[in-house]
Amino acid sequence: MSAPGLDSFVSWFQRNNGFIDTQIMGFCTFAPSEGGRGAVALKDIPEGQVLFSIPRSLTLSIRNSSLPKLLGPQLWREKQLDKGWIGLILCMMWENAQGPSSKWAEYLEILPKKFDTPMFWDENDLQELKGTYVVDKLGKEDAERDYNEKLLPIVRSRPDLFSAESIVTYYSLEQYHIMGSRILSRSFDVERWEGDSENDSDQNNIAADTSVGSAIDVDLPAPSSTNDSDPDEQNSDDEDEEDQVDVSMVPVADLLNARYGTENAKLFYEPTELKMLTTKPIAVGEQIWNTYGDLPNAELLRRYGHVDLMELSGGGKGNPGDVVEIRADVVVSVLFERPGTFPENRIKAIIDWYLEEGGDDVLVIEADMELPPQLLTLIRLFLLSPEEFKKAQDKGKPPKNKVDLPLLDIAIRVLQLRSDEFLTSVDTDEALLVSDLTLNKYHATVVRLGEKKILWGALKKAKELRSALVEQSKGTAGSETTSSKNKRKITSDGPPSKKSKK
């Protein structure tokens, strides 16, 4: 079974030593809400079965493309083409410009040229995402700056490799966005294998692969990191980790769709090849899913151009992985609403210390709608006396957190201000979802509705907790002079973790 247009790609894959178990798996076109083109089980498949395998030499990465060698390794490094995605984008543009003579011609032919991601939306549709942080994360301006200031000068400086005519067709800004979006929605972080070196790219690898492969126990594959690469993550401080993976386009593996909680196949890395194995039994006729980490709809939309909508255990539809992010500056806005109470220089000193200590500048409310411990920790810092704050600094961690009325009042106001960033109500969006919407507007409505439901659920919980505390304080008034009984100890995450900030 094959989806339309895949025949010459599949032949190319098999000719180049790719393996697909065509007895048990085929390609077909599912409904758009099921991912469109994808893979289907042709028989009942047990867990642990190899569905297909891809020789490492067939993955498209800066390691395997011929361009880095032609440009020269020194220039490649000088221009930082080995950092982030820009090098891979250039390689993909280059391979595309080689037409049928590219090793990946048949593969490039089946990759999408159009995307439903907000990167390609007009202003009107982007407005629909107001309240979510999706638009701020698109990185469109950064991408365009990289194109104009990094990629284009390199291309223009080597007319021997990039002719003037080819620049217009193959190295345009439009192509840059297309290649970037292909990487965002389909690439894998492929772990390197032992014996790998800067110089052993392309077909020369085959011999090295074989010798390395024979020395490694291939029966014990390491679990893959699925295709969750992102330039933000690529540019992380963790250089060591970055050195261990190649962001790669992986033919066939990237034909599998994803849906929350449904993963039944996963990519495993071996010395000479990558193998897609079933992680659960799959019944005949079922879709084969390689889910990318059960992401919230905002991230699914930004990276892949789709959303997950399913029946939720508590009723209604949504994505159980949804979250709401709150920037720390919303907390600061609440403090500024109380002039004189929180002097500006004190706010700044506290925020600086909190960030230095590894506090996140974005606080995340998850689907359980609980107030994030980091949000409470941050608010608590502002409520400390100067002496208490000094003590916290000396100790290198904030004091143990407790929820009391002053803290809860600020938290409630933070949630209200964050809610005000959305233009529509839950009811309005629910009504919109059953009306006739364009795909982009439908996606935007699903994303913001999911976030608002969590936000408003959290607000409701926080208000209920406040009422309970007020009641409690009435009950204990007179019998206690301290407010210690008014405070409910929350499960604190202790000091902020030293995680990298995004």
Ligand SMILES: C[S@@+](CC[C@H](N)C(=O)[O-])C[C@H]1O[C@@H](n2cnc3c(N)ncnc32)[C@H](O)[C@@H]1O
């Ligand atoms: C890795 S590719 C999967 C194969 C892809 N359907 C194809 O035709 O090449 C990821 C893309 O597939 C689509 N997709 C995957 N899972 C989906 C889902 N659950 N619902 C809708 N679209 C999905 C999205 O367009 C996404 O960007």
